[in-house]
Amino acid sequence: MRLVIDGDGSPVKTATIEVAEQFRLEVVIVTSIDHYSKKEYPAFVKFVYVDPGFDSADYKIVSLIKPTDILITQDYGLASLTLKKAAHVLHQSGLEYTPLNIEPLLDQRYFSSKMRQAKQKTKGPKPYTEADREHFKAVLTNLVEKSLADR
Template structure:
């Protein structure tokens, strides 16, 4: 089992890494070459860099991820592509995407995009808080306790 992180702009990378270390689980961060970093990370963390491009990281994650892995992303579309592979998918705010919830989320995203395309406005996400980070940490621990 590995934890994959959709790394472009993820506010929970460090949280996921610290939890993964507790369970001795490998973390793979997939991100654009634009986010290349010289920061040192623990041995259990590796990076996969992809070219610039709208969905380059998503395509690479779909290619690499396997049944039993965990994905951390806020991208509903990416979640919908890996759920059928037997992957557990967590949002950075601590909720889990499931086969039962993903269709509704995709439909909501579609209608919001339609509103924006026709000149309307939709609400953006709320600012990310420490409460969100704590909820993510607890959900990841709970999930790992189930599978380890």
């Protein structure tokens, strides 16, 4: 099992790495070369850098994801593409994407996009808080524990 992160703009990299360390899991962070960092990470954290461009990281993740992986992404489109390929797909809020909830989420994204094109005001996401991060970490920990127990 690996924890794969859609890394461009993810606020849960550190929390995910902490959970991975607890369970001795590999973390794969897929991100644009534009986000290259010299920051030191533990040896179990691997970076996959992709060319800048629309959906480059998403296409790479789709090609890398395995049936035992847990993917962390806030991208509904990527989530929909990987639901059948990954063991679990998780949003940074702690919501697990499922075949039952992905279609309404994609519909919501579509309608919000249409509203913005029509110059209508839409709400953006609330600022991500430490409480949000702790909630995500607890959900991820439970999911990993359950996945390891089911093996």
